[in-house]
Amino acid sequence: MDKSRTSDSAIKKAADLLKQGYLVAFPTETVYGLGADASNDQALARLYAAKGRPGDHPVIVHLSDMAKITQWAIDIPDEAYKLAETFVPGPLTFILKRARHVSDRVTGGQNTVGLRIPSHPIALDLLREFGGGVAAPSANKFGKLSPTCAVDVADSFGDEVSMVLDGGPCDVGIESTIVDLTGAVARILRPGMITKSALQSVLGIEVLEPAGKERQSPDNSVRVPGGLPSHYAPNTPLQIVTSEELGRFAHGPRPKMAVLSFQPMPPGYESKLWISLPRDPAQYARQLYSSLRLLDSHQATNILIEAVPGEPDWTGIRDRISRAAQR
Numbered sequence: 467m468d469k470s471r472t473s474d475s476a477i478k479k480a481a482d483l484l485k486q487g488y489l490v491a492f493p494t495e496t497v498y499g500l501g502a503d504a505s506n507d508q509a510l511a512r513l514y515a516a517k518g519r520p521g522d523h524p525v526i527v528h529l530s531d532m533a534k535i536t537q538w539a540i541d542i543p544d545e546a547y548k549l550a551e552t553f554v555p556g557p558l559t560f561i562l563k564r565a566r567h568v569s570d571r572v573t574g575g576q577n578t579v580g581l582r583i584p585s586h587p588i589a590l591d592l593l594r595e596f597g598g599g600v601a602a603p604s605a606n607k608f609g610k611l612s613p614t615c616a617v618d619v620a621d622s623f624g625d626e627v628s629m630v631l632d633g634g635p636c637d638v639g640i641e642s643t644i645v646d647l648t649g650a651v652a653r654i655l656r657p658g659m660i661t662k663s664a665l666q667s668v669l670g671i672e673v674l675e676p677a678g679k680e681r682q683s684p685d686n687s688v689r690v691p692g693g694l695p696s697h698y699a700p701n702t703p704l705q706i707v708t709s710e711e712l713g714r715f716a717h718g719p720r721p722k723m724a725v726l727s728f729q730p731m732p733p734g735y736e737s738k739l740w741i742s743l744p745r746d747p748a749q750y751a752r753q754l755y756s757s758l759r760l761l762d763s764h765q766a767t768n769i770l771i772e773a774v775p776g777e778p779d780w781t782g783i784r785d786r787i788s789r790a791a792q793r
């Protein structure tokens with residue numbers, strides 16, 4: 467595997483590898499993606515094999531700019547363009563009606579396609595150089611935590627990936643907000659750091675959000691692996707605890723626990739590892755997955771996570787944490 471800091475020649479090489487049907491991992495502002503040419507079925511087969519992902523799960527096609535969405539989707543509603551004015555490029559994925567040529571391997575056999583224009587400069591350079599659509603799920607093995615730095619990708623894939631473009635740590639830290647624009651009303655399928663109220667204020671109409679139950683057992687017409695309860699799980703059992711419960715745990719030594727909290731480690735407390743993150747959703751999201759990986763690597767008996775605030779800004783984070791806790 468070739469790990470490269472990006473230069474023009476690295477981008478060119480990465481685009482060439484994609485054209486030849488190989489897999490290239492690249493940074494986006496949310497998480498690292500594992501990219502394959504979205505119009506090459508063999509490349510897509512390679513992608514599914516490397517991820518260990520069931521073949522009927524759809525993947526997001528990444529594009530360099532909004533003008534290209536007409537090559538992948540039809541009947542595009544005005545809402546897509548309205549949202550694009552504010553959020554494109556950025557951490558938002560549109561679900562739209564697929565164009566006829568779009569492979570079943572991309573759509574999971576559905577009549578819709580997920581499209582996203584990421585804002586990370588390396589992703590955009592790669593997409594421009596490549597020219598076409600790049601199918602890119604998060605660059606983790608199926609069911610594992612998404613990677614937010616290049617080393618995490620390299621650790622999971624080794625030689626299955628031809629090249630990893632290194633763009634440093636991801637800025638957003640959790641996966642994009644997915645909004646389904648194929649129905650009468652816009653609906654969030656996966657919450658992210660672009661919130662429901664942010665979408666509503668741009669659209670001027672109500673946007674629906676799936677209730678917890680709906681995401682846990684998504685109907686067959688829209689398959690969202692992120693909707694499976696344990697999709698983001700680390701290996702160590704993880705529990706969400708209130709601040710008070712954490713305080714109680716903190717009395718007496720708990721050397722086998724690993725903790726993610728807003729508070730600093732109380733004096734006298736012993737644990738495998740105690741990470742405190744800021745009470746700011748953007749900063750918390752940015753560090754969430756790398757923190758979970760670190761906590762998971764300490765052979766603790768349990769990971770304890772202090773519950774995050776109930777406010778809308780934390781919805782995407784709450785979603786990922788509660789998923790990680792359900793296994």
Ligand code: TXA
Binds near residue numbers: 494496500578640692
């Ligand atoms: O931030 C992100 O979206 C990252 C970066 C790499 O762009 N990508 C990502 O991809 O999270 P992945 O494959 O890990 O998750 C994509 C989600 C899945 O839950 C998939 O089911 C859903 O998007 N999806 C893709 N196409 C869809 C479609 N046509 N209808 C419904 N859901 C779709």
Ligand code: MG
Binds near residue numbers: 604
């Ligand atoms: Mg994923």
